[in-house]
Amino acid sequence: MNDKVRNLIRAVAMNDIREAKQWVKVITESDSTKSNRPFCKYILNQLQVSSLNLMELPHDIKGILLMEDVSMTFNENRYFLSEREDAVTEEVLGMYETSQKLSEMGIRYLNSLMLHGESGTGKTLFGRYLAYMIGLPFAYMNFSNAISSYLGSTAKNINKAFEFIGNHKCVFMIDEVDAIGMKRGKEDVGEMARVTIGLMQALDCVRNDTVLIGATNRLDMIDPALLRRFTMIHEVAKFSEQEMFLMVSKFLDDVGVKYSDINIIDYCGKSLNSQALVMNDVIRAIAKSIRNNTEFRLMTEG
Template identity: 30%
Template structure:
């Protein structure tokens, strides 16, 4: 066993966990053959633990590159700090359960529950799937290795399969979470009549890499188009969480989050918040965040002491693209309870003009 011990030491100095595991398994097998089963079991228990060693920055300096473009195929986030994300209670609970399951992998392994801890996030764009992946990275203390699809997909489909393998091998050699964003771009259904045979072989290659990677590593994927995914892909993910658009009841919490940096005159007005929430229902958190930030900018430009209700309603309205329809904008503000004088101030027009437009529309 002297050779194996030397190799284990070499693997430790090289920070090569796979080498350490490989030769430790050989020692375990030899011990078992000589009747030292308890000692062999102790080694196997250590090997089965998903203990995370300290993350060294130099482990991530050499990124896998696409041979054609010479561009890196992954982005690395270490010690990421995520912004708050507002999610439905059920989704929150599922994410917390998933994080807890990662921290309890040793217990599951001892019970013989060696299921892969892969997670598929799906739902409309702008609802926080990428933020959730970063949040899980932050909570677990593991770097997030995000595969860059524009670097993975080559004009030569054979090269795409090689790039996929490079990324999985890179992540497998390091303590990290591999995150495949916009997953549908490389995991499309193989029965799609629009796809050529070579691209179907790329999907087969992807599935094979996922199977190998899932044995001991953490994989998260996200897609806005879950219906495009190959059915076999779903079976590779033991955890599947839908991230939906916020409901009308959840929007007030988003408003408080995105407007917390400024004074807001209507934030405690239940009736006005309800009106705004009704208007914003159907939008993603990303859309709502943009409206809030643009509302803040407009309020500053208008020298308001606090973000006013009419200013925010104006921003809600123009986010729908009706930028040039002054009459409809005035009717909209009036219908939402904004007085004529406040409409004139918000739009920088005379009160008489506002009154004339409202009277004309009533006829």
């Protein structure tokens, strides 16, 4: 029995499934026996399934908050990082370190970032990437879901989520903030005003070692008082032709699908699609090439 196996056994015995999975990853990654390769590959893929890596949450916040161990699930080989998002990552990592120091000095500081941009440009994915880079679990709350499914008790549910976040170091993403943070105005219904105010109060109490990320495709709908709580505001833009090409080829390289550079360049030059729609086309083209047993080809509509 080597040290790695010993660590795995200890983790299972202590009921620490997260730790156990880390050791399974280390062991399967480092195994070079040829006959074990298919098995190890299968296990490594299983470890990356998001739904199997959701952390167990207390009963009363299960439906509101998701918590994911992105150290397992985030596949860096399939993520294309643009220079713009790279710079933001540096900034967030730097601020994270600084806020720890400030905390030691007894100074409260909210490390917060608001992402905005068209739908499908990769805001949610960038949030997961940041959690992966910082090395913290990714807590996720979708406001538009929270509001539609809990109409009437939204404020209470949001408070519960923040209470939980207050006890757990994490990257906390509030997605589709516009669903609630709308400008407080005459059309405002009481519940929404309460929710917005409650949210702002909750943000004022978030601990230093939590990184807060908001995301919206309607920045204009966000209450200015709410927006002021975010120290950084960043637009996640639609990729340029060049960036789209790099994103697609990186993905295909990792999946192991052969392609022609010229075909991808041609497609990216003609497509006006967001990252999400381009990736849909890519997946559909992979499926088609498997079904028809033909070469992979990306086609522009029409």
